[in-house]
Amino acid sequence: MPKPLVAIICTTYNHKSYIRQCLDGFMMQKTDFAFEVLIHDDASTDGTVDIIREYEKKYPNIIKPIYQKENQYSKGIDVSIYIFPRLNSKYIAWCEGDDFWVDPLKLQKQINIFKKDEKVGFVYTGFKLIDSSGTLLQNTSLVNEQLSRSKTGYLLPSLLRNNFPQTLTVMFKKELMCDLDKYYNYIYDWPLFTHICGKCKAVFINDITGCYRVNPNGIMRAGTLKTVDNGGFKTLSGAFKAYLNGEYKAISVLDKIKVDIYMYYRIAKRDIEDIIRLENSVKSYPIYRAVKIIYTFKKMLNKIQ
Numbered sequence: 001m002p003k004p005l006v007a008i009i010c011t012t013y014n015h016k017s018y019i020r021q022c023l024d025g026f027m028m029q030k031t032d033f034a035f036e037v038l039i040h041d042d043a044s045t046d047g048t049v050d051i052i053r054e055y056e057k058k059y060p061n062i063i064k065p066i067y068q069k070e071n072q073y074s075k076g077i078d079v080s081i082y083i084f085p086r087l088n089s090k091y092i093a094w095c096e097g098d099d100f101w102v103d104p105l106k107l108q109k110q111i112n113i114f115k116k117d118e119k120v121g122f123v124y125t126g127f128k129l130i131d132s133s134g135t136l137l138q139n140t141s142l143v144n145e146q147l148s149r150s151k152t153g154y155l156l157p158s159l160l161r162n163n164f165p166q167t168l169t170v171m172f173k174k175e176l177m178c179d180l181d182k183y184y185n186y187i188y189d190w191p192l193f194t195h196i197c198g199k200c201k202a203v204f205i206n207d208i209t210g211c212y213r214v215n216p217n218g219i220m221r222a223g224t225l226k227t228v229d230n231g232g233f234k235t236l237s238g239a240f241k242a243y244l245n246g247e248y249k250a251i252s253v254l255d256k257i258k259v260d261i262y263m264y265y266r267i268a269k270r271d272i273e274d275i276i277r278l279e280n281s282v283k284s285y286p287i288y289r290a291v292k293i294i295y296t297f298k299k300m301l302n303k304i305q
Contacts, residue, residue: 001061005033006107006171007089011079012097013042013071016051018213023055025101025210027062031108038064038086039097040079043071048097084177092174094189095210099168102128103209110171113203121200122155122172122193124165125209132213150204155197156248157258160236163190168210172196179247183238194239198248 008026012019026037041049049067056063064086072079091114093107103109103125110123126147129137137143149164158164167189176196184191240263242248248259 002034004036004089005111006031006035006091006093007087007174008035008037009083009087009092009094010037010039010097011042011083012039012044012048012052013073014044014046014048015097016044016046016048018098018100019048019051022095022097022100023051023063025095027055027059028104029101029107030104031111033111035093035107036062036064036089038066038083040066040083041068042073042079043068087174090174091171092177093171095168098213099210100213101168101210103207106209107171109205109207109209113205114171114173117201117203119201120203121176122165122170122197122202123205124150124171124202125169125205125207126150127166127169128208128211130211130213134211134213137214150206152203153201154252154255155202156194156239157255159190159194159197160239160259160263163193165189165193166210166212168212173200176200179242183242183247191238195242195247198239198242 010022010026012022015022023037023039029035039052041052052063052065052067056065066082066086068079068082072082091111093110095101106125110125113123114120127143129143131137145162146164146166149158149162151158155165170193173196176199177192180192180195183195239248243259243263
């Protein structure tokens with residue numbers, strides 16, 4: 001059995017009604033490379049585990065489960081500590097147990113992008129939104145927002161404002177996860193995508209490859225929400241520290257200006273040393289000096305008049 005080029009992370013909890021559709025979406029993938037599925041079950045009580053074992057028995061070289069005896073999320077434990085050490089592939093894809101893929105070429109399309117351009121480290125796609133019964137939801141703000149923000153290029157400035165790539169659509173290079181735990185205490189999609197996209201070029205494929213389910217029993221409902229950073233400040237703070245330490249390399253001067261200014265106004269004001277570092281960076285830009293000259297000139301004119 002060849003070493004898998006792609007590892008699919010699947011996290012699940014009490015998804016008996018959905019997990020079969022999710023796993024079928026993995027197994028229908030048509031690729032010219034090997035892949036594996038690392039599926040973490042957080043002590044489901046509804047029969048989800050029985051379905052996973054069925055697929056594990058049928059596809060022993062692909063389905064690689066991690067079964068918990070006690071729910072880790074309710075204890076505030078980040079389940080990535082069980083998953084990430086087992087990742088041996090070059091690329092990572094992700095799909096939670098209540099979502100599913102509809103495009104059998106989803107993985108192959110993304111790998112083809114990586115092969116064409118070595119600067120690309122993150123590839124994401126379009127998606128459909130459905131409710132818990134599988135009914136398609138039309139013209140939702142979530143889908144519309146992703147479409148309005150989705151682009152190819154350097155995503156860090158956009159990701160600092162909003163987490164818009166849907167987890168079930170992404171694939172990224174595993175090497176870009178390096179030092180992730182230095183800046184983020186709890187690793188979920190927003191800090192992960194921010195950290196990765198701060199280091200690379202991203203590509204958006206405008207194809208529908210999967211369905212995101214709006215489900216009250218989704219993976220984040222398994223336990224307390226206290227461990228989740230709803231406001232996003234922890235994500236921004238982690239990105240801020242990584243950025244100042246030189247982890248994120250902007251592709252263009254304009255992108256760097258955007259990041260510097262955003263960091264300065266949203267985060268740096270909490271730390272005087274960081275204020276000075278970012279303020280000096282922002283003030284070094286010719287565009288900043290030009291705006292300041294114009295502003296000063298207008299103030300002088302107002303005084304004369």
